Amino acid sequence: MKSGKALQAQILICGLGGQGVLFMTRLINEAAVLMGEDVISSETHGMAMRGGSVVSYIRIGNFKAPLIRAGQADVILSLAEQELALYTHLLKDSCQIYVNMPRGKKFNSINATRIAEGLGTPVITNLVLLGFAAAHEEFPVDYSLLKKVLKNISPPQVLDLNTRALEEGFKAARGPAADFS
Numbered sequence: 001m002k003s004g005k006a007l008q009a010q011i012l013i014c015g016l017g018g019q020g021v022l023f024m025t026r027l028i029n030e031a032a033v034l035m036g037e038d039v040i041s042s043e044t045h046g047m048a049m050r051g052g053s054v055v056s057y058i059r060i061g062n063f064k065a066p067l068i069r070a071g072q073a074d075v076i077l078s079l080a081e082q083e084l085a086l087y088t089h090l091l092k093d094s095c096q097i098y099v100n101m102p103r104g105k106k107f108n109s110i111n112a113t114r115i116a117e118g119l120g121t122p123v124i125t126n127l128v129l130l131g132f133a134a135a136h137e138e139f140p141v142d143y144s145l146l147k148k149v150l151k152n153i154s155p156p157q158v159l160d161l162n163t164r165a166l167e168e169g170f171k172a173a174r175g176p177a178a179d180f181s
Helices: 021-034 081-090 112-119 122-134 143-153 156-174
Strands: 009-016 039-044 053-060 073-078 091-100 108-110
Touching: 009 021, 009 081, 021 039, 021 053, 021 122, 021 143, 053 081, 073 081, 073 122, 081 091, 091 122, 108 122, 108 156, 112 122, 112 156, 122 143, 122 156, 143 156
Parallel strands: 009 073, 073 091, 091 108
Antiparallel strands: 009 053, 039 053
């Protein structure tokens, strides 16, 4: 746990089918459990197999239902820039916004797709973005726990690649050469 007190966080993850929204959700959920926190989540993925919108809601703390109400999300991780606009009504004014954007620095943004492609496949864009977010002090889930969970749930044949993706996102947020172009 980052703060030493009970955590309350409402996290929204959005993207398109095939971008790994559900894998990110599982990583965060399991890391929160390792932190000793209650966690509840839900996802919507109607046309996901055809590249449609996918969104998951994660509520860490003493919550009774998984959905996040308008104006209540503390954090959003958006794997597709266009998906961010669909969910702004759910964000608090002080919401932490982490977004994969191909150009420009807006919000806490990174060109996670380009970094993932540099590692060999765009499939790991989700892990680059998650590592980037976890490098920020205010992100509610600890990077080392995310890395531990990733080691436990990644298929062995892609564990090294997945770990490198998480690490590269983390380094991009910490280093002077962050990739925003």
